Amino acid sequence: MDSNETFLVFPDPAPPDLVRCLDLGGYRWKTAAGAEAVRNGNGNDSGETWTGAIVAADTQPEAAWALCRELRRGDVATEPLLVLISGAQLDELTSADDLFDDFIITPFHPRELEARLKHLLWRAGRGARPEVVNYGPIELNLETYQAMIDGRPLDLTYMEYELLRFLTANPGRVFTRETLLNRVWGYEYYGGARTVDVHVRRLRAKLGEEHANLIQTVRSVGYKLGQSRWKE
Amino acid sequence: MDSNETFLVFPDPAPPDLVRCLDLGGYRWKTAAGAEAVRNGNGNDSGETWTGAIVAADTQPEAAWALCRELRRGDVATEPLLVLISGAQLDELTSADDLFDDFIITPFHPRELEARLKHLLWRAGRGARPEVVNYGPIELNLETYQAMIDGRPLDLTYMEYELLRFLTANPGRVFTRETLLNRVWGYEYYGGARTVDVHVRRLRAKLGEEHANLIQTVRSVGYKLGQSRWKE
DNA sequence: CTGGCGTGTTAACGCAATGTGAATCAACTC
DNA sequence: GAGTTGATTCACATTGCGTTAACACGCCAG
Numbered sequence: 084m085d086s087n088e089t090f091l092v093f094p095d096p097a098p099p100d101l102v103r104c105l106d107l108g109g110y111r112w113k114t115a116a117g118a119e120a121v122r123n124g125n126g127n128d129s130g131e132t133w134t135g136a137i138v139a140a141d142t143q144p145e146a147a148w149a150l151c152r153e154l155r156r157g158d159v160a161t162e163p164l165l166v167l168i169s170g171a172q173l174d175e176l177t178s179a180d181d182l183f184d185d186f187i188i189t190p191f192h193p194r195e196l197e198a199r200l201k202h203l204l205w206r207a208g209r210g211a212r213p214e215v216v217n218y219g220p221i222e223l224n225l226e227t228y229q230a231m232i233d234g235r236p237l238d239l240t241y242m243e244y245e246l247l248r249f250l251t252a253n254p255g256r257v258f259t260r261e262t263l264l265n266r267v268w269g270y271e272y273y274g275g276a277r278t279v280d281v282h283v284r285r286l287r288a289k290l291g292e293e294h295a296n297l298i299q300t301v302r303s304v305g306y307k308l309g310q311s312r313w314k315e
Numbered sequence: 316m317d318s319n320e321t322f323l324v325f326p327d328p329a330p331p332d333l334v335r336c337l338d339l340g341g342y343r344w345k346t347a348a349g350a351e352a353v354r355n356g357n358g359n360d361s362g363e364t365w366t367g368a369i370v371a372a373d374t375q376p377e378a379a380w381a382l383c384r385e386l387r388r389g390d391v392a393t394e395p396l397l398v399l400i401s402g403a404q405l406d407e408l409t410s411a412d413d414l415f416d417d418f419i420i421t422p423f424h425p426r427e428l429e430a431r432l433k434h435l436l437w438r439a440g441r442g443a444r445p446e447v448v449n450y451g452p453i454e455l456n457l458e459t460y461q462a463m464i465d466g467r468p469l470d471l472t473y474m475e476y477e478l479l480r481f482l483t484a485n486p487g488r489v490f491t492r493e494t495l496l497n498r499v500w501g502y503e504y505y506g507g508a509r510t511v512d513v514h515v516r517r518l519r520a521k522l523g524e525e526h527a528n529l530i531q532t533v534r535s536v537g538y539k540l541g542q543s544r545w546k547e
Numbered sequence: 548c549t550g551g552c553g554t555g556t557t558a559a560c561g562c563a564a565t566g567t568g569a570a571t572c573a574a575c576t577c
Numbered sequence: 578g579a580g581t582t583g584a585t586t587c588a589c590a591t592t593g594c595g596t597t598a599a600c601a602c603g604c605c606a607g
Contacts, residue, residue, distance in 0.1 A: 170424060170426070170427075173426045173427065173429075173430050176430050176433075176434065177430075177433065180433070180434055180437040180438075185417070186430070186434075188424070188427060192402060192405075192420070194402070194405045195402075195405065195420060197405075198405050198408050198409075198418070201408075201409065201412070202408065202412055202417075202418075205412040205413075206412075240552085240553055240554080241553080241554095242553080242554070243553095255458070255459045256458045256459065257458060257459060257460045274555070274556085275555075275556065275557090277555085277556070277557080277595095278554085278555055278556080280595065280596070280597095281554090281555075281556085281596095281597090282554085282555095283596095284595095284596070284597070300594095300595070300596095301460050301473075302472065302473055302563080302564075302594070302595075303473040303564085303593080303594065303595095304460055304473065307459065307460075310459060310461070472563085472564055472565080473564080473565095474564075474565070475564095506566070506567085507566075507567060507568090509566080509567070509568080509584095510565080510566055510567080512584065512585070512586090513565085513566075513567090513585090513586085514565085514566095515585095516584095516585065516586070532583095532584070532585095534574070534575085534582095534583070534584080535582080535583065535584095548607105549606100549607090550605105550606090550607085551604105551605095551606090551607100552603105552604085552605090552606105553602105553603090553604085553605105554601100554602085554603085554604100555600105555601085555602080555603105556599105556600085556601075556602095557598105557599090557600080557601095558597105558598095558599090558600100559596105559597090559598090559599100560595105560596085560597080560598100561594105561595095561596080561597100562593105562594090562595090562596095563592105563593095563594085563595100564591105564592090564593080564594090565590105565591085565592075565593085566589105566590090566591085566592090567588105567589090567590085567591100568587105568588095568589095568590105569586105569587090569588090570585105570586085570587080570588100571584100571585080571586070571587090572583105572584080572585065572586085573582105573583085573584070573585085574581100574582085574583080574584090575580105575581085575582080575583095576579105576580085576581075576582095577578105577579090577580085577581100
């Protein structure tokens with residue numbers, strides 16, 4: 084907790100008990116209003132390097148998860164990510180494993196929070212997140228936003244890349260259109276389910292004829308990537 | 316059975332609430348007496364591969380930490396390591412960061428334990444627990460929506476999959492057509508009972524000749540899956 | 548302003564999945 | 578063995594769902 088170690092805290096008026104606990108522990112912290120604010124580099128004027136993030140998801144769940152997704156996008160270095168949730172939100176975690184490193188249930192004991200922070204920081208000392216995701220012929224570089232298939236570069240639009248990234252990160256899993264809209268587009272997004280269809284179609288077109296079947300549709304459920312290429 | 320997904324649990328008479336929680340979640344587990352017992356390969360007779368370890372350190376702290384140290388020695392593959400501690404033991408964690416992956420404070424909420432286990436398993440790169448249902452030669456992957464029989468993939472339609480899933484989840488129990496219509500099709504659904512017959516028939520056909528009798532008809536009652544294969 | 552470009556929406560189309568009815572078959576009763 | 582009930586099978590209609598193309602909006606660069 085020396086010098087430049089600052090935590091990103093959400094929401095903007097930080098929860099009082101969280102504030103007290105952090106101050107008592109000697110941690111430096113700064114609040115962030117939301118995902119957009121972080122994307123535009125608020126609060127941290129210079130290099131946008133945080134020690135970690137503490138996101139309270141018990142009051143404004145959608146905004147909180149949106150922030151987590153933004154942080155995990157990789158633009159901002161926020162290695163350990165701790166979320167605060169209420170006990171009733173435990174089910175929300177099941178499909179969001181990749182959005183946090185640890186969680187704590189509110190109301191929390193100050194010393195549990197401190198212990199989790201310490202453990203997270205210790206673990207961050209020697210843990211690297213993969214900067215490249217690949218499945219089969221697909222290879223996604225998370226830093227350069229470049230997608231390759233069979234070593235040949237693809238030029239995807241932003242949404243196409245995000246969709247492909249999400250599917251590739253969870254190969255084999257089936258996602259409903261609604262889930263995709265939530266996880267890829269954003270929790271606050273309200274739109275028609277056909278949006279997903281169209282983007283899947285465009286993705287398939289760009290993947291080429293031979294690889295179009297990488298994205299498989301599970302009828303009346305949703306879409307999934309890969310798995311079971313051997314079926315006619 | 317699928318692979319050796321078994322948790323190592325300490326101490327030997329495992330805490331009752333932990334036992335209940337694990338059993339309810341469908342996890343396999345086995346107790347270990349202590350560090351020496353693990354070193355000598357007790358409990359796990361064969362290859363000594365565990366899915367993870369859950370060490371309760373609130374009753375016998377010294378023995379528990381000794382076990383953690385032994386597990387972390389590397390001889391036994393025990394990747395995710397979860398410790399249970401009392402609130403008063405939080406300071407003990409400060410100098411033991413390398414001995415555990417996550418911790419939970421007793422008394423704990425069962426759903427918090429399950430959430431932490433799932434997250435740990437996810438982080439370890441393996442699939443989480445309750446995503447696969449199987450009975451006999453049938454194996455249903457709930458997140459891939461894939462059905463396998465004898466390791467060979469089946470391609471089922473949505474309703475066929477849902478019906479098989481429901482029956483497999485409650486093997487041996489007889490369900491009336493009406494119950495099936497309610498539980499599988501939907502509570503608001505009102506349709507002819509022949510619908511169930513036809514879907515059962517299609518399922519049997521896809522299961523193949525040898526496994527068609529997995530779905531048995533109980534005359535003037537309904538259908539059930541498995542149990543009593545000796546009836547030919 | 549104007550032209551591309553990325554994105555979301557709408558509607559038409561085609562097909563497979565589902566449900567229904569009738570005919571056939573098997574099982575139990577008397 | 579006849580009669581009755583229930584289960585199986587088949588064929589066919591229809592609905593529902595995914596695909597596809599075309600369009601509309603907003604954004605930014607030129």
